[in-house]
Amino acid sequence: MKGLVRLFWALMAGTCAITHLVQAQDQQGFINLDCGLPPNESPYTETFTGLTYTSDAGFIRSGKTGRIQKDFGGNILKPYTVLRYFPDGVRNCYDLSVVQDTNYLIYAVFVYGNYDGRNSSPRFDLYLGPNLWTTIDLQRGDSVREEIIHVSRSNSLSICLVKTGTTTPMISALELRPLRYDTYVSQAGSLKTLFRNYLSQTQNFLRYPQDVHDRIWFPYSQTDWTLINTTLNVKDSDGYELPRAATVTAATPANATEPLTIIWSLDTPDDQVQVYLHFAEIQDLQANETREFSISESNKLYEENYSPKKLEMETQYNSLPAKCDGGVCRLKLVRTQRSTLPPSLNAIEVFSVIEFPQSETDQNDDAAMENIQAAYGLDIIGWQGDPCVPKQFMWDGLNCSIPDMSTPPRIVSLDLSSRGLRGTIAPSIQNLTKLQQLDLSNNNLTGRVPEFLANMKSLLVINLSGNNLTGSVPQVLLDREKEGLKLNVQGNQKLCVSSCKKKFPVAVAASVPAVAVIIIVSVIAFVFRKRKRKTSNDKAEHSFKRSSLGTRKRRFTYSEVTSMTKNFERVLGKGGFGVVYYGFLNDAEQVAVKVLSQSSAQGYKQFKAEVKLLLRVHHVNLVSLVGYCNEGDHLALIYEYMANGNLQEHMSGKHDRSVLDWPTRLRIASEAALGLEYLHVGCKPPIIHRDVKSANILLDENLQTKLADFGLSRSFAVGNESYVSTDVAGTIGYLDPKCFLDNRVTKKSDVYSFGIVLLEIITSRPVIKRGDDLPNIVDWVRSMLTEGDIKPIVDQSLRGDYESGSAWRALELAMSCVDPSLAGRPNMSQVVRELKECFALSENMGNRGSAIELSINIDTETTPTAR
Numbered sequence: 001m002k003g004l005v006r007l008f009w010a011l012m013a014g015t016c017a018i019t020h021l022v023q024a025q026d027q028q029g030f031i032n033l034d035c036g037l038p039p040n041e042s043p044y045t046e047t048f049t050g051l052t053y054t055s056d057a058g059f060i061r062s063g064k065t066g067r068i069q070k071d072f073g074g075n076i077l078k079p080y081t082v083l084r085y086f087p088d089g090v091r092n093c094y095d096l097s098v099v100q101d102t103n104y105l106i107y108a109v110f111v112y113g114n115y116d117g118r119n120s121s122p123r124f125d126l127y128l129g130p131n132l133w134t135t136i137d138l139q140r141g142d143s144v145r146e147e148i149i150h151v152s153r154s155n156s157l158s159i160c161l162v163k164t165g166t167t168t169p170m171i172s173a174l175e176l177r178p179l180r181y182d183t184y185v186s187q188a189g190s191l192k193t194l195f196r197n198y199l200s201q202t203q204n205f206l207r208y209p210q211d212v213h214d215r216i217w218f219p220y221s222q223t224d225w226t227l228i229n230t231t232l233n234v235k236d237s238d239g240y241e242l243p244r245a246a247t248v249t250a251a252t253p254a255n256a257t258e259p260l261t262i263i264w265s266l267d268t269p270d271d272q273v274q275v276y277l278h279f280a281e282i283q284d285l286q287a288n289e290t291r292e293f294s295i296s297e298s299n300k301l302y303e304e305n306y307s308p309k310k311l312e313m314e315t316q317y318n319s320l321p322a323k324c325d326g327g328v329c330r331l332k333l334v335r336t337q338r339s340t341l342p343p344s345l346n347a348i349e350v351f352s353v354i355e356f357p358q359s360e361t362d363q364n365d366d367a368a369m370e371n372i373q374a375a376y377g378l379d380i381i382g383w384q385g386d387p388c389v390p391k392q393f394m395w396d397g398l399n400c401s402i403p404d405m406s407t408p409p410r411i412v413s414l415d416l417s418s419r420g421l422r423g424t425i426a427p428s429i430q431n432l433t434k435l436q437q438l439d440l441s442n443n444n445l446t447g448r449v450p451e452f453l454a455n456m457k458s459l460l461v462i463n464l465s466g467n468n469l470t471g472s473v474p475q476v477l478l479d480r481e482k483e484g485l486k487l488n489v490q491g492n493q494k495l496c497v498s499s500c501k502k503k504f505p506v507a508v509a510a511s512v513p514a515v516a517v518i519i520i521v522s523v524i525a526f527v528f529r530k531r532k533r534k535t536s537n538d539k540a541e542h543s544f545k546r547s548s549l550g551t552r553k554r555r556f557t558y559s560e561v562t563s564m565t566k567n568f569e570r571v572l573g574k575g576g577f578g579v580v581y582y583g584f585l586n587d588a589e590q591v592a593v594k595v596l597s598q599s600s601a602q603g604y605k606q607f608k609a610e611v612k613l614l615l616r617v618h619h620v621n622l623v624s625l626v627g628y629c630n631e632g633d634h635l636a637l638i639y640e641y642m643a644n645g646n647l648q649e650h651m652s653g654k655h656d657r658s659v660l661d662w663p664t665r666l667r668i669a670s671e672a673a674l675g676l677e678y679l680h681v682g683c684k685p686p687i688i689h690r691d692v693k694s695a696n697i698l699l700d701e702n703l704q705t706k707l708a709d710f711g712l713s714r715s716f717a718v719g720n721e722s723y724v725s726t727d728v729a730g731t732i733g734y735l736d737p738k739c740f741l742d743n744r745v746t747k748k749s750d751v752y753s754f755g756i757v758l759l760e761i762i763t764s765r766p767v768i769k770r771g772d773d774l775p776n777i778v779d780w781v782r783s784m785l786t787e788g789d790i791k792p793i794v795d796q797s798l799r800g801d802y803e804s805g806s807a808w809r810a811l812e813l814a815m816s817c818v819d820p821s822l823a824g825r826p827n828m829s830q831v832v833r834e835l836k837e838c839f840a841l842s843e844n845m846g847n848r849g850s851a852i853e854l855s856i857n858i859d860t861e862t863t864p865t866a867r
Helices: 007-011 363-376 427-431 475-482 512-549 558-564 603-616 647-652 662-682 737-742 747-763 777-785 804-817 828-843
Strands: 031-034 052-055 064-067 082-085 091-097 103-111 123-128 131-137 143-151 156-163 173-178 190-199 218-220 225-229 249-253 260-265 272-279 293-297 300-306 312-317 328-335 347-354 398-401 410-415 437-439 461-463 486-488 571-574 578-585 589-596 625-631 634-640 697-699 705-707
Touching (some): 427 571, 558 578, 558 589, 558 634, 603 634, 647 697, 662 697, 747 828
Parallel strands (some): 437 461
Antiparallel strands (some): 103 143, 260 328, 293 328, 697 705
């Protein structure tokens, strides 16, 4: 059996059965990395399979490229002729974006081909995340193909090559294919492929495009078997979608009274084995004929009286993996007494179970480190893969808490001293919520010491010495010193430990009268300036309260804000304005308190703008203002609490929230559109939001939608003036490109941003997907639409459970919203009407998941038209 699974057969184009390509299949979700391929040669379509390969350059930060020698490359498929090797560092990792909780078939291909001219085949370890997958030993043969079926635990996956000796790790290709969630289900771990055979006497192996999942099937037969076949089509019953050639042939014992037996040996006798058997009755049985048999593996019976279905493929497997006696496994299909025909089998797949016990580092900590790395442009070769585990590969400068293998590790210490850091202290640091020690000393950091450091309750030691920080150390941080925090800010010459005051130069040699005069004049000037400043501040404060706040909303003191948030105990979120905290008003009403950061780039101007706007707008789909705090340097807004967070968290799978179903998504989109329509149409003068994004669409405990964050909003004149000329503001990915071209913001700019949100709702794809060939969601959808099929576009986690007509209409609407031409975009009232109709269709759908194929015409410059 082992001889059938050698990579040699998969690489030899001359023996390939794919002499011509069948109609192109859908490669949605496939990742095909040709490792070492120059980016300028990417992408390309491989001739024999029709698979599209891309360069791996955007998925790894290290390594060098090589090419196998010509003597080895004559009959090898193109993806395996170049490679990437890693002479530097111990662990080098590929970082791939995947869909969380999705079953993936993963291939890793290694072809040495004496690329380095040393005739020294390498041996090294291969890791999947923080767990050892296997050892790659090319000393046993010039090529190795490793294959595993693995369920992703998060939305990212790292595959790492680890140097274990003197030879250099290398890789030729890395390939991922998503599988149906209800196939290859293992209760014990991931499945490492031992062999996959269809029972036939042909010499042809099968893979993509015959197999839509690109599983590689090798033919297999025994001399004591009889092979049968059919010309009829065999229906797929269980979703495993075998290639047709594997369904129309089967094996039976030549002696009808004998069992059908397959025997194989394991490299490791203690391995647990999981077997998948594929059956279909492909003979036309007479009325008096019966085919029935028992199925046992290593003397363990797991099906007693089984009969294959007529022209319908069905898969049987042992739900719990089994061990084979002495490492020798025996599959037996034994004819029952009532059967008139021998047992039959079409295809077989055998896997060993690999347990991956070590949990990955907490997702928030992992994301925070990635953001810190990007913020400071840190190119540290050891900073690859999981930050904390395995322990021997923990990132330099980190210390992690690893209580046990089943608990995600947490980062408790971060030492970036003497790393040449420039810029301000990265806000992402505050997302390391279990951090106890922070050392940023001896760098070139500038700007203010951020207040958020005081809100990191686990912090015990902060070392900011030897930088170029300015301003004052926040009082709340100095107060933490009284609680035991060790704070070191020495060596920051422009940083004030207490309040910064201007000094008046006094000549030491001056006469006493002169000194007296100077002092008197200084005192008078100081008192005058203080009175003038107080008068000015009082006028501004009075004007602000009179024009903006009136008496309709309560004004809170800073001590009341501190009390309602329990000293800013629980963080709900963070943004450009500052930090949002959870609180209680009168110990009864839940509230969200947005506190202005001292280092906020938005500041008092946006604070005032948001309060003014929230006091004049009232709509069920706009967030409500409860009150405000405007006391000295302390600015805060108190909102109604939205228990279900924001839409972006739901779409990205954050906090393990359940997947939003299709009607709920459309209802959320409709309600958000109603709020935006009110701003555009119901307000006099109309209001442009300017920062419409999924993170600003909040959901209450009943998933009712409210639009939030109006700090960037602007009113504009009515009449011929349909826009406001102002600085472009908003969030990258959601910003209307026309804003940059015309330097003006219009209502249609909000429509564009809403279109991006609608695409997020439909696809669950990030607005900007780093490392992807088409990172922008609009470009990706346009590309996918050329296939004329909506199924690969709609969020795969819905598993087809949506009404296709409403999905097409919603997609058409989203693409019209992001039309490059302002005239081509609908207004928000039209958007609301369209979404209501989409929602009505989704509510009335009869069969969810029965997506009807619709032909579409593509206008490459604007939008698709369905039907």
